[in-house]
Amino acid sequence: MLKKSKVNLNEISHNSAMGLVRKVLDMGVLLAEVYIDTVGDPEKYRIKLTEKFPGIKFVVAKKADSLYPVVSGASIVAKVTRDRALRNWVFDETALNMHMKTGSGYPGDPDTKQWLEDHKHPVFGFPTLVRFSWGTCTPFFKDAVEVTWETDEVDEDATNNGSAKRQVKLSSLGFTGFKRKTEEIESSGKGRCKFFQARKLELVRKFQ
Structure with missing residues (x-):
């Protein structure tokens, strides 16, 4: 009960996609086809979706955002939504000198690395905004306190x-x-x- 239950990113992405499909269906929308940029093996993902929603045709492909305009549009909406969420983020933590100059969030972005450096803690790691299993965090844990x-x-x-x-x-x-x-x-x-x-x-x- 007190331990974390680890869930990998593929499963999170799959569950999110299925949740969106379910929400659209619950709104009464007649959904015939769904185009998805794959996470993991495309065919296995397609089968998983088809078994969950047998009445819908699913097209799952790598780089789907460059193949299907509808996926390209969805990708833009997702990025804009993410950026807006970050701009309006309210920290649960109350430490001083916290800021939102996070950069792009990509591993090679110097602003992102600097933000991690500015907000690391030897015991608690990072604010809840950060996913600790993110590989970019690894170098910052070398001086973490062992408890x-x-x-x-x-x-x-x-x-x-x-x-x-x-x-x-x-x-x-x-x-x-x-x-x-x-x-x-x-x-x-x-x-x-x-x-x-x-x-x-x-x-x-x-x-x-």
């Missing part, structure tokens, strides 16, 4: 006294620059954080 906390996980060979408890390194969770696989180390013996104990919060895997 550990007690995990709810217990080894299968755990004894009754709980000696098999482990700690999980925060640095391995969510930061691209570190190991993808959760690294476990011997417990400090302190047990779970008092915050979770006091509120009786536990890791939940199954719901009834």
Whole structure:
């Protein structure tokens, strides 16, 4: 319950596209054909969409924005919408000297790199505006503080006294620059954080 559930960008893009199609259908629009710039394998993506919406013809292609005018137009609308969202972005964080000179957002943009440098934090990483798994963030995590906390996980060979408890390194969770696989180390013996104990919060895997 307390861990992040990782979702890759392909899945996010697919779900967003299907959500848009569903929204249009719910508006009562008679949708016959949909043209999409692929994310991942075009044929697999087309099959996935067709199975979800069997009454619609889907055309999925690489570089579809250069092949089909309707996709070109949608690409322009998407970029304008993104730029507008960034211009009007309101930070959740309240730190001083935060600014929105983000540049284009592309890895090679010096303004984007400078923005990341200006807004990095050794413990918290970046403001919520930034996707931490973005590869461009990796170099900025080399000086990040390594934090550990007690995990709810217990080894299968755990004894009754709980000696098999482990700690999980925060640095391995969510930061691209570190190991993808959760690294476990011997417990400090302190047990779970008092915050979770006091509120009786536990890791939940199954719901009834």
